[in-house]
Amino acid sequence: VGEDPASHVYVRNKIAACAEAGITSIEHRRDATLSEADLLALVEQLNRDPAVDGILVQLPLPPHIDSARVIATIDPDKDVDGFHPTNVGRMMIGLPAFIPCTPHGVLHLLKRSGISCSGKHVVVVGRSNIVGRPLANLLTLKNDLGNATVTLCHTGTPDLGLFTRQADIVIAAAGRPNTVTADMIREGAVVVDVGVNRIPDATKKSGFRLVGDADFAGCSARASAITPVPGGVGPMTITMLLFNTVESARRAAGRG
Ligand code: NAP
Numbered sequence: 001v002g003e004d005p006a007s008h009v010y011v012r013n014k015i016a017a018c019a020e021a022g023i024t025s026i027e028h029r030r031d032a033t034l035s036e037a038d039l040l041a042l043v044e045q046l047n048r049d050p051a052v053d054g055i056l057v058q059l060p061l062p063p064h065i066d067s068a069r070v071i072a073t074i075d076p077d078k079d080v081d082g083f084h085p086t087n088v089g090r091m092m093i094g095l096p097a098f099i100p101c102t103p104h105g106v107l108h109l110l111k112r113s114g115i116s117c118s119g120k121h122v123v124v125v126g127r128s129n130i131v132g133r134p135l136a137n138l139l140t141l142k143n144d145l146g147n148a149t150v151t152l153c154h155t156g157t158p159d160l161g162l163f164t165r166q167a168d169i170v171i172a173a174a175g176r177p178n179t180v181t182a183d184m185i186r187e188g189a190v191v192v193d194v195g196v197n198r199i200p201d202a203t204k205k206s207g208f209r210l211v212g213d214a215d216f217a218g219c220s221a222r223a224s225a226i227t228p229v230p231g232g233v234g235p236m237t238i239t240m241l242l243f244n245t246v247e248s249a250r251r252a253a254g255r256g
Contacts, residue, residue, distance in 0.1 A: 001030045001031075001032060001034050001039065001057075001058075001061050001062060001065065002030075002031070002032035002061070002062045003032060004060060006196070006198070007058045007059075007060070010058060011027065011029075011058050013238055014056070014238055014241060015027060017238045017239075017241075017242060018242065018245075021242050023242060023245055023246070026052075028042060030042075032062045034062075034065075035064075036064065036065045036066060036069070036070070039057075039061075039065060039070055040069070040070065040073050043055060043057065043070060043073045043074055044073065046078070047073075047074065047075040047078065050252075052078060053078060053080075053245055053248040053249040053252055054078055054080035054241075054244065054245040054248050054249075055074050055075070055078045055079065055080065056080055056081050056241070057070055057071065057074070057081075059130070071083045071084055071085075072084065072085060076098075077248065077251065077252075078248060079098050080098055080101075080241060080244040080245050080248055081098070081100065081101065081241070081244075082097065082098035082099050082100040082101065082104075082134075082244065083100060083129070083130065084098075087099075088129075088134070091134065091137065091138070092137055094141050094142075094143070098244045098247070098248070099134070099138065099240070099244070100130055100131075100134045101237045101238070101240040101241045101244065102130065102131050102135075102173075102194060102233060102236075102237045102240075103131060103134045103135035103138055104138070104240040104243075105233055105236030105237045105239060105240045106135060106171060106192055106194065106233055106236065107135075107138060107139075107145040107146075108145070108236060108239075108240070109192065109227065109232070109233065109236045110169070110190070110192065111144070111145060113225065115169070115190055115225065117139055117145065117146060117147065117148040117169065118144070118146070118147035118148065119147065119148070119149075120148050120149070120168040120169055121148070121149045121150075121151070121166060121167050121168050121169075122139050122148040122149070122150050122151070122167060122168065122169045122170075122171065123150075123151045123153060123163050123164050123166070123167035123169070123170050123171070124136045124139070124150065124151070124152050124153065124171045124173065125153045125154075125160065125164070125170070125171065125172045125173060125174050125179060125180065125213070126153075126154065126172070126173035126174045126175070126194070126213075127152055127153075127154045128173065131173040131194055132152060132154075132171075132173045133152070135171060135173070136150045136152040148169075151163050151166075151167070160179070160180075160184065161183065161184040164180060164184045164185055165184060165185065165186055166186075167185070167186070167189055168189060168190065169189065169190040169191075169192065170184075170185055170189055170190070170191050170192070170214075171191075171192045171194065172191065172192070172193050172194060172195055172212065172213035172214045173194035173195065173213065174195060174213045175195055175197065175213065176195070176197065176213060177195070177197045177199060177211050177212070177213065177215075178213075178214075178215050179195070179213040179214070180193075180213060180214040180215065180219065181214075181215045181218055181219070182215060182218030182219050182221060182222050185219055185222055185223060186222070187222050188222075188223070188224045189222070189223050189224065190223060190224060190225045190226070191214050191219050191223045191225070191226040191227070192226075192227050192232070192233065193212035193213055193214045193216070193226065193227050193228075193229050193232060193233065194212070194213065194233045195211075195212040195213030195214070195229060196210055196212070196229060196230070196234065197210065197211050197212070197213070198210060199211055210229055210230045211229060212227075212228075212229030212232075214226070216228065216229070
C-alpha cells in the first residue's frame with residue numbers, strides 16, 4: 001500500500017523468488033489513499049480463499065492505517081510473516097508457529113555456516129517486533145537453533161559497546177549505519193548485519209547505495225565471520241518466507 005520505494009523492491013524480489021520456486025503469487029497493489037476498511041476487507045477475502053496459503057501485508061503501511069489491526073485480521077494459519085499475535089505467542093513458548101522470516105533466516109544462516117549459538121553470548125542490537133525482539137526470544141529457546149545467553153540492546157542502553165564487546169555473536173538490527181564499529185566487537189566475534197540503509201552515493205545511477213548497521217570494513221578485520229549488505233540476511237529473509245508458505249500449503253493439504 002503506497003509508494004515506499006524500498007517496499008516496492010522487497011515485493012518485487014519476493015515475487016521473483018516465488019516464481020523461481022514454483023509458488024504462485026498475486027500482488028494486490030493499492031494507492032496510499034486506500035482506507036483501512038478496504039484493506040481489512042481485502043485481507044478477509046484472502047482469508048476465505050482456499051487457493052491462498054499465505055498472506056503478506058508489506059509494511060510499513062500509510063499512517064492512517066493501523067498496522068496492528070491489519071496484522072490481527074490475517075488468519076493465523078496463513079500468516080506467513082509470523083507477525084500475528086497468535087503466532088508470536090506460540091513462538092514465545094516454543095510451540096509450532098510461523099516464525100518471522102528475518103529472525104528465522106538469521107538463525108539458519110548461522111547454523112548452515114557451522115556457527116552454533118548454543119552456550120554463546122549473543123548480543124542483539126534493536127528490539128523491534130519484526131527483528132530484534134523475536135530474534136532474542138528464539139535464541140533463548142532450548143533447541144538446536146537457540147540455547148544462547150542473550151542480551152537485548154536498544155536506544156535505552158547507555159553504553160552499547162560495553163555489551164557488544166562481551167559478545168561471541170553480535171546481531172545488528174538498529175536501522176542505522178555504523179551502529180556497530182570495530183572497537184565495539186572482540187577479536188574473533190561473529191557479526192550478523194541485518195540493517196539495510198540507503199546512503200547517498202553520487203557514483204550510483206540510483207543516487208544511493210545500501211549499507212548495513214555495522215562498519216563492514218572495520219569489523220571484518222576483527223571478526224571471524226561477518227555478513228555482507230546487501231547479500232547476507234536479505235536473501236535469507238525471502239527464503240524463510242517461501243519456507244513458511246510451503247509449510248502452510250502442506251498443513252492445508254493435511255501433510256503438515
Ligand atoms: P526499527 O523498527 O526501526 O527498530 C530499530 C531498533 O534499533 C529499535 O529497537 C531501536 O531502539 C534500536 N536502535 C536504533 N539505533 C540504535 C542505537 N544507536 N543503539 C542501540 N539501539 C538502536 O527497525 P527494524 O524494522 O527492526 O529493522 C532494523 C534494520 O533491519 C533496518 O535497517 C531494516 O531496514 C533492516 N531489515 C532488514 C531485513 C532484511 O531482510 N535484511 C528485514 C527487516 C529489517 P528503540 O526501540 O529504543 O527505538
